[in-house]
Amino acid sequence: MLPLRSQSQVGGLQTSLSLVSSDPVLSPDEPRSNSDNLRQSPAESASSQETWPTADAATTKKTENGKAEINCLEQNVIHRFSSADKVTLQDIARESIGTICEKMHRLPEEYLEELKNGLRVILDGGNGSQHREEFFILQKFVQGRTDLTAKTLVRAHRVQLEILVAINTGIQGFLHPSISLSQNSLIEIFGYKRCRNIACQNQLPADDCTCEICNGTTGFCNLCMCVICNKFDFEVNTCRWIGCDLCSHWTHTDCAIRQQLIFMGPSSKSGAGPSEMVFRCQACNRTSELLGWVKDVFQHCAPSWDGEALMRELDYVSRIFHGSKDPRGRKLFWKCDDLKEKLKTKKIDSKAACRAILMFFQGTGNLVFMSFYIKDKELSRFYNFVFFISIEFYVYIFTRLVKK
Ligand SMILES: [Zn+2]
Ligand SMILES: [Zn+2]
Ligand SMILES: [Zn+2]
Ligand SMILES: [Zn+2]
Incomplete structure (x- = not known):
């Protein structure tokens, strides 16, 4: 993800392209071990399907084991308590902070762990629609309450708070034993004052942004979420x-394509000049050029992609430039399609494809498509004309010399 493009491209790009591992997105008062955990198991904290996180195979396996353990625990633990002492997830979602907190203080650690595991199983969604339904019922209870405020949540039991936050956000990372956020952070996340992305946790609105989306969308964080x-x-x-380029807010390429926010138009940098493929940001309603951005991403990241990633990225680029009508965009679209085809039919390997696309970008940078950078339309046409005439001239001279 790119920050303001006016910043140093290399530094800016790398900081922002590594959301999970980069430190700036972590609030300094939070334990660093959180980010380390996240790096190992991002699916644990959240995914793009946050309200219904999908766990990776390892997590699912772990949970199955956990489930087996829960059953054993249930045998051991539940019998020792009368039904009046027991607390269920539904109780936590419905009953007052004080009542549940008091009961929880009397319950053993194992029982509370079991409750958290139970919610993790539900959030995993392994049981399909039944779990989904259970989750939505819990969430409806929690979100329908007016007594859950910063003032009352301060008095909540730690596990009670973790469970309430996990239900409210749908993110099971808050239940993970190795993730321990401060009570205050959890309360702020619950109240949408802090980003629910455990790897981000920025105060909201991020960067004190005053745009409509940051101020009108509950829980929205412009540093890590799609507009x-x-x-x-x-x-x-x-x-x-x-x-x-202008407000640094982020949008999924797929969302932008779906909403028709990628189209031919003058870039906001030049304001005039020939049309190119641009992206209109929904947060600031201004446009950013796309070819330079794609080029930056490829130049900085392509060498680290494997074959599958390269294929996926080429696919993104060809979808972005699908409707391009300017020569550079068309060429890029064709180039991507060509490389995708060659990769599919194994005519070239991913290393060669990577070299080819990087050479292509090198070429577009050096080739004098001067018109693009020249604001005045007439002047740019003139330069283009002079450029192509001179190329023709050199080709003519060259062929004459070769013939001799
Ligand atoms: Zn904003
Ligand atoms: Zn965030
Ligand atoms: Zn913007
Ligand atoms: Zn999106």
Whole structure:
């Protein structure tokens, strides 16, 4: 993801392209071990389907084991308590902070862990629609309450708070044993004052942004979430996200294409000049050029992509430039399609394809498509004319010399 493009491209790009691992997005008062955990198991904290996180295979396996353990625990633990002492997830979602907190203080650690595991299983959604329904019922209870405020939540039991935050956000990361946010952070996340993305956790509105989306969308964080779908994920070093050159807010490429925010138009930098493929940011309503951005992403990230990633990125680029009508955009579209085809039919390997696309970008940078950078339309046409005439002239001279 790109920050303001006016910043140093290399530094800016790398900081912002590594959302999960970069420190600036972590609030300094939070334990660093959180980010380390996230790097190992991002699916644990959240995915782009935040309200219904999908766990990776490892997590699912772990949960199944956990489930087995829960059953054993249930046998051991539940019998020791009368039904009056027991607390269920529904109780936590419905009953007052004080009542549940008091009961929880009397319950053993194992029982509370079991409750958290139970919610993790539900959030995993392994049981399909039944779990989904259970989750929505819990969430409806929690979100329908007016007594859950910063003032009352201060008195909540730690596990009670973790469970309430997990239900409210749908993110099971808050239940993970190795993730321990401060009580205050959890309360702020619950109240949408802090980003729910555990790898971000920025105060909201991020960067004190005054735009309509940051101020009108509950829980929206402009540092890590998509302006259109309001979701975040852990994809970095990719053309999957488009950053606005002007306000630095982010949009999924897919969301931008779906909403027809990618089209031919003058870039806001030049204001005039020939049309090119641009992206209109929904947050500031201004446009950013796309070819330079794609070029930056490829130049900085392509060498680290494997074959599959390269294929996916080429696919993003060809979808972005699908409707391009300017020569550079068309060429890029054809080039991507050509490389995709060659990769599919194994005519070239991913290393060669990577070299080819980087050479292509090198070429577009050096080739004198001067018109693009010249504000005055007439002047740019003139330069283009002079450029092509001179090329023709050199080709003519060259062929004459070769013939001799
Ligand atoms: Zn904003
Ligand atoms: Zn965030
Ligand atoms: Zn989106
Ligand atoms: Zn913008």
